[in-house]
Amino acid sequence: MSNILFLKTSPKNEGSISTELGEYLVNQLTSVSKSTVTKRQLDEEIPFINQQIINGLYVDDSQKTVEQKEALKLSDTIVDDVNNHDTIVISTPIYNFSAPAVLKAWADMVARVNKTFSYTENGPVGLLKDKKAYVVISSGGTKVGSEIDFFTPWMKHFLKFIGITDVEFIAADQLMSDDGTKLQIVKNQIDELFVDDKKEVA
16 A cells, blocks of 8 residues: 655646646556555645744754744644655646745755754764655756756755655656657656556556
8 A cells, every 4th residue: 555645836727737747647656556645736825934933943842932833833744744655746847947936845844853854973864764756847948957957956855865765757848849749758658667567466
């Protein structure tokens, strides 16, 4: 049994390529194993880091004020969300060469010392082990993996920072110059990820 957390970051209610491909990937995952799926639409309700959050981040739980606990309540919920799932699917567009602000805000809520990472004499160590992440990307003009793609290396590093090293990136990039075939090509690539699993199911 797999527990899948599906994070959708596109603000579009309709017509989002990243969301469509994320849904397609989740459907493939559920077709090869019994799975539960929790879907989250990341939106403006996730705050940017503010003074109250900063004040509470580095105080022991037993010493936090009521205000600090309240400021960190959403962060606690988001961290629990990630902890309670073994597979994370993130569907996201690239905006202006990097992550949408809401995804960065989510990451800032997840990065919690002694909850998702800890400091050691050798540097920070991620605490979220035995998890698999799929990152489904769409872009209009940015070529994923190019020198102007600042999203992919950041996302890879952030996931490693919190302990998630098994990461699959799937990209439908440069869609502004697409001849109409890229979406199906990427869906075929997703299918290829699960060919062996489907043989076992059959």
